[in-house]
Amino acid sequence: MPVYAYKGMTTAGRTTRGFVDADNARAARAKLRRDGVYPTELTEGGGDAQPTTIEARSKLSFQLPSIRRISGMDLALATRQLSTLVGAGIPLVEALGALAQQVDNARLKSVLARVRDRVNEGGALADALAQSGPFSELYVSMVRAGEAGGALEQVLGRLAEYLESQVRLRNKVGSILIYPAVMFGFALLVVAALVTVVLPQITQLLASLNQELPFYTRAIIAVSNFARDWWWAILLLIGTIALAIRTALQTTGGRETWDRWRLRLPVFGRVVRMLAISRFTRTLSTLLAGGIPIVKSLEISKHVTNNVVISQSVDDAIVSITGGASLAKPLRASGQFPPLVTVMVEVGEQSGELEAMLGKVAETYDEQVETAMTRLTALLEPLLILLMVGMVLVIIFATLVPLLQVTSSLR
Secondary structure (H helix, E strand, O other): OOEEEEEEEEOOOOEEEEEEEOOOHHHHHHHHHHOOEEEEEEEEHHHOOOOEEOOOOOOOOOOOHHHOOOOHHHHHHHHHHHHHHHHOOOOHHHHHHHHHHHOOOHHHHHHHHHHHHHHHOOOOHHHHHHOOOOOOHHHHHHHHHHHHHOOHHHHHHHHHHHHHHHHHHHHHHHHHHHHHHHHHHHHHHHHHHHHHHHHHHHHHHHHOOOOOOOHHHHHHHHHHHHHHHOHHHHHHHHHHHHHHHHHHHOOHHHHHHHHHHHHOOOOHHHHHHHHHHHHHHHHHHHHHHOOOOHHHHHHHHHHHHOOHHHHHHHHHHHHHHHOOOOOHHHHHHHOOOOHHHHHHHHHHHHHOOHHHHHHHHHHHHHHHHHHHHHHHHHHHHHHHHHHHHHHHHHHHHHHHHHHHHHHHHOO
16 A cells, blocks of 8 residues: 655644555545644655645656665664563554654654554565565564564664664764875865965966076966866866776676785785675674574675685685684684684683684674774874975975075165
């Protein structure tokens, strides 16, 4: 049954909005009127379709919630609320309906309404989530295991904790990188303004002096003239290079070369490896704790590393485990996982607490990633300032020296 998002007025004259399910738009309006709501706007699919206004059809509506992103925090909060509702003994269909009314994100609201309808029609929650779009394979697999084991509340709680931890790590890394990015952008703007606006005016003054200019001054002037005359070609070249790199990264060989090169970077490679291992171990821990078999858990977890080289190592581990070997041995043989990871995995396998050990590894690497990023930022800040000051000084030196030479020759 289709779901419609509506805006309207109540009999008391108050503005209201929400969702209603009906066979068609006409039936939805009739249902709302019976409830004392007079709709002014009705949108099928919770906003994914084109809105049908009642008061003024010619008025352009620019609501596009279908392209609005569902953030990790929105999904984590919704998962936590659903876990609470299910734990309180509320039937799943009613819990999904209440959750759809509570969330603020328009697209998530629409998705939850569709999930509720599919569950109401007799489908499993995991199947409904898999058919609704934004839910990852990890999410669907965990819910499927929770339904099969009768522990949906606990599984949803673990999923919420996992999503929240990923959001916290992403926010920490992002907040650390904001200042260097702003500084670098400001440096580019200052240099661009000097080269394209200030320097041409000084160039005219230097040319009027009829003096032989130093080679570095001529070089700076040539760069300035080239940037002003061929800026469009520079932007086109940058766009072409970016498109070529993006196309290459979409190939298997290109992506593998790029990921291998990232891991071998002097300082940043260590951070990339720690971040990938943190995601892998936390995801694997969450899946194992949710009752997912280890082979299936590894197949899902390898995708969150965002690194082909490490994913290939996990593939080798899957083959080894299928043949009866332990997990620690192929991970150690790959050379992509530090000794701390392999030792903790080995201890976890021997003690029967593999998911707990993987969780501890993830926590350790989360802290190391944050510490490493903080140190890199502390190093980048003065380097960016020195770079900006150095470029400005070079431009000033290249233009000021000829003027001083002319002034001294006039004395």
